[in-house]
Amino acid sequence: MLKIYKNKWPELFFKISCSRELYMPIEKDGQIWFGKWNEDAKVRFDELNTVKSPKDFFFPQSENIVAFKAKGKNISILEKRDESQPFVVFGIRACDAESLKILDRIFLAEPIDTFYKTRRENATIITLACSEPEETCFCSTFEIDPVNPGGDIATWIIDDVLYWQSLTKKGHTLTEDVKGLFEKADQQDEEKIYSHKKGVKVILSKLPLQDLSLEGFKNGNMLAIFNSPKWRELSQACIGCGTCTFICPTCHCYDIRDYDTGHEIQRFRCWDSCMYSDFTRMSHGNPRHSQIERFRQRFMHKLVYYPANNEGVFACVGCGRCILKCPVSMNIVKVARTWEANKALEVKNDE
Amino acid sequence: MQRVTELNELMRKKAQMLLENGIVNRIIGWKKGEFIYDRTPAVFQDSDELSKLIYDGFCGANLSKYLIQESKKEGKILALLKPCDTYSFNQLIKEHQINRENVYVLGIGCPDMIDINKIRSKGFKGILKIEEKEDELIIDTLYGQKRIKKEKALLEKCLSCKGKQHVAYDELFLIDNMISDNGSINRSMPDCEEASGLKKVGIASRDSRPKKDPYEMVEKIEAMTPDERFAFWRSELSKCIRCNACRNVCPACVCVKCIFDNDRSGIASKANTDAFEENMFHIIRALHVAGRCTDCGECSRVCPQQIPLHLLNRKIIKDINEFYGQYQAGADTQTPGPLTSFKHDDVEPYIIMRKGGHK
Numbered sequence A: 001m002l003k004i005y006k007n008k009w010p011e012l013f014f015k016i017s018c019s020r021e022l023y024m025p026i027e028k029d030g031q032i033w034f035g036k037w038n039e040d041a042k043v044r045f046d047e048l049n050t051v052k053s054p055k056d057f058f059f060p061q062s063e064n065i066v067a068f069k070a071k072g073k074n075i076s077i078l079e080k081r082d083e084s085q086p087f088v089v090f091g092i093r094a095c096d097a098e099s100l101k102i103l104d105r106i107f108l109a110e111p112i113d114t115f116y117k118t119r120r121e122n123a124t125i126i127t128l129a130c131s132e133p134e135e136t137c138f139c140s141t142f143e144i145d146p147v148n149p150g151g152d153i154a155t156w157i158i159d160d161v162l163y164w165q166s167l168t169k170k171g172h173t174l175t176e177d178v179k180g181l182f183e184k185a186d187q188q189d190e191e192k193i194y195s196h197k198k199g200v201k202v203i204l205s206k207l208p209l210q211d212l213s214l215e216g217f218k219n220g221n222m223l224a225i226f227n228s229p230k231w232r233e234l235s236q237a238c239i240g241c242g243t244c245t246f247i248c249p250t251c252h253c254y255d256i257r258d259y260d261t262g263h264e265i266q267r268f269r270c271w272d273s274c275m276y277s278d279f280t281r282m283s284h285g286n287p288r289h290s291q292i293e294r295f296r297q298r299f300m301h302k303l304v305y306y307p308a309n310n311e312g313v314f315a316c317v318g319c320g321r322c323i324l325k326c327p328v329s330m331n332i333v334k335v336a337r338t339w340e341a342n343k344a345l346e347v348k349n350d351e
Numbered sequence B: 001m002q003r004v005t006e007l008n009e010l011m012r013k014k015a016q017m018l019l020e021n022g023i024v025n026r027i028i029g030w031k032k033g034e035f036i037y038d039r040t041p042a043v044f045q046d047s048d049e050l051s052k053l054i055y056d057g058f059c060g061a062n063l064s065k066y067l068i069q070e071s072k073k074e075g076k077i078l079a080l081l082k083p084c085d086t087y088s089f090n091q092l093i094k095e096h097q098i099n100r101e102n103v104y105v106l107g108i109g110c111p112d113m114i115d116i117n118k119i120r121s122k123g124f125k126g127i128l129k130i131e132e133k134e135d136e137l138i139i140d141t142l143y144g145q146k147r148i149k150k151e152k153a154l155l156e157k158c159l160s161c162k163g164k165q166h167v168a169y170d171e172l173f174l175i176d177n178m179i180s181d182n183g184s185i186n187r188s189m190p191d192c193e194e195a196s197g198l199k200k201v202g203i204a205s206r207d208s209r210p211k212k213d214p215y216e217m218v219e220k221i222e223a224m225t226p227d228e229r230f231a232f233w234r235s236e237l238s239k240c241i242r243c244n245a246c247r248n249v250c251p252a253c254v255c256v257k258c259i260f261d262n263d264r265s266g267i268a269s270k271a272n273t274d275a276f277e278e279n280m281f282h283i284i285r286a287l288h289v290a291g292r293c294t295d296c297g298e299c300s301r302v303c304p305q306q307i308p309l310h311l312l313n314r315k316i317i318k319d320i321n322e323f324y325g326q327y328q329a330g331a332d333t334q335t336p337g338p339l340t341s342f343k344h345d346d347v348e349p350y351i352i353m354r355k356g357g358h359k
C-alpha cells in the first residue's frame, strides 16, 4: 500500500494525465460529473454520486457506429468508430464499479459488443472507498462493500492522505508510472485504515435502507409479480421521463437509428428508456401501451428478468441516484418494498 | 412538526368526509415515502388508504397536470391544490384540457416548499429528519445535527412566490385559519356541509416573507454581451441529459405527441449530442409555452442537472409584459392570451427589435 499527501495530489493527477486521459468527478456549474481533468478543474472527491454514472465512458449516451454512402449503384460502408485511447477514471465508487460487471454480462457476452469491449480494455479504473455514505445508499443489499471498492486500483482518503492499493495488472502498470510520487504506507497507516473502515461500517449499519430485502424477488415469483395489481398504484405518478434510466449505472437499453446528413447515412446508437412512449416501437406501435406497463418493465428487468438470466444477480447496485433524482420521488426502493421478503407469500396470493 | 401532524389529521378527516359523503370518489394528493422528503403524487380511493396522505413542505410537485387524465375518468376527484398550482389549473381549463365538472378543488395553504437539493448542496449528507423551528430548519443527519435558514432552503419558485391566494377553488382549507394567534390549533375544522357550493373559509396564509424579484437574473443575462449570453446558455444547456423530465412535468406541455418524439418530424433528436441543435429543444419548448407558462417552476425543480430553465420562460414572460401589458397566465380562465389574441394597438416585436429592442 502506498500513500500520498493532499498537497501532492495535483502532481499525481498531472503525471497520470501525461500518459493517459484522466477523468475525475469535477464540478461544473454546480453539478458534479466525470470530466476530463486539467489544472483548473475543481475535483470533488467528497460527493458520492455524480449525476450521470461512469457508464458513459464505456457505453456513451450517443455514438456513431457506421455510415453508408451511395454513389451510382454502389453503396460503400464507412467505419465510424471513435478511436479509443487508454484512459483512467479516478474516483469511481464501489457501487458504480460493480455496475460495470453488470454491463459486462450484457456487452461482453456473445455476440460481443466491440465498441464497449475496446473501451473496457483501454480503461484503468481507480476506485475510491466511501467515507460518508448517504441515507439513500443501499449497496449492501447487493453485498457490495463500499470500504473495499475494488477496480484496478483502490484508494481511500483519510484526512489529508490518499492511500493507494494496486489490485490488477493494469493497476500495477499505472502504479509503476507514478510510484515516485508516493511514500510507502507503514504499520500505523494500516491501523488507521482499519479503524476508518470500521467506523464507516458502523454508519452503514445505521442506514435507513439497511433492512431492504429482495428475497421476495428470488422465489420464482415472476408471473405473480408481473400480474400484480400493485403496478397500477406504483406507476400512477410516473411522468414517463428518462431520468431514472439515464442516471442509472446499470440501465443499458439503446436504440439504433439512421440519420440522413445530406452527404451520407449516419447510423448511430443512443441510450433509450423503457419509460419512453416510443421505446421498442414497431410497425404496430409500442408493445407496452401505457405507463403502467412501461414502468413495470424497468423494474421487472432489474429485479426479475436480469437475475433470471444471470445467476440471480440483480441489475441494481443501490447507488441511490434514482431516489435523489426522480421528479415524483418514485424509485426502485419503493417498488422493492412492495414485495419484500416478509410479503413474498402475499405475492403468491395476489392474483 | 406537531402542528404539521395535527394539520394532516384534519386534512385527512376533511378528505374522508368528502369521500364518504359521495361528493368525490377519489382524492389526488401526496403520499409518504421512505424518507422525510420523498413525497409522491398519489390517487387515493379508499378512506383507509388516507393514513398515507401527507401534506408538508416537501409537496412541491404540482398536481394540476395529472388532472388532465384524472378528470376524464368516471366521477369527481378531490384535488389538493396549492396556490401556485391553481394557476396551472386555470390555464389548463382555459385550454380545455381539464373537465372542470369532474374536479373538486380544495385550495390548501402553502407553508413554502423546501428544496432538498439546496440542503444537500450545503454538503449535508445522510439526512434523516428535518424540523422547522422559527425561521430555521434543524436537520438531523447521520453525521450530526445541522441548521440552515429556511429561506436558504426554499424551492426557487417559492422565492418569487406569486402570492398565497388561490385563483381557483371550490373550497379553501387554509393552514393559518386553523392556527390561532397563540399557535394552538383551532380544532373546529372548516365544515363541508355545503361543500359543493363555492365557498371560502377563513383568511389566506400569512404572506409576509420578502419576495425575490423574479426578473433579477433575467436582467443580469440581458445585460450580458451576446457572446457572454451565448456562453452562459451553452454552458448550462450542455449539462442537459435529455431525460425530458422538464417537458413531461410541464403543465403547459400538453401535446399528445411531442414533435421531438416524432421521428418523422426530422428533429426527433433522440441522441443527446450537445450540438447547438440540441439546445434548440429548450428554445423551441420555451417558445411553445410562451404566453401559457404560468411560471410554476416545475421544469427547474425536476431537472436532474439543475439547469435554470425557468430563466428562459421568465425572459419571455418579461417581454410579453413589456410588449403587451402585464399578463399572468392562469390568473383566470377567461382573459385571452396575449399571443393568441390580436388587438389593433398590439406592438410588433419585430419592429421593436429592429429599432434597438426598447419600447
Ligand code: SF4
Binding pocket: A237, A238, A239, A240, A241, A242, A243, A244, A245, A275, A325, A326, A327, A328, A329, A330, A331
Ligand atoms: S420513475 Fe421517476 S424518473 Fe423514472 S420515468 Fe418515472 S417519473 Fe421519470
Ligand code: SF4
Binding pocket: A244, A247, A248, A249, A250, A251, A302, A315, A316, A317, A318, A319, A320, A321, A322, A323, A332
Ligand atoms: S436502479 Fe436506482 S439505485 Fe439501482 S443502480 Fe439504478 S439508479 Fe442506482
Ligand code: SF4
Binding pocket: B239, B240, B241, B242, B243, B244, B245, B246, B247, B302, B303, B304, B305, B306, B307, B309
Ligand atoms: S429536465 Fe434537465 S436534463 Fe432533463 S431534458 Fe430537461 S433540461 Fe435536460
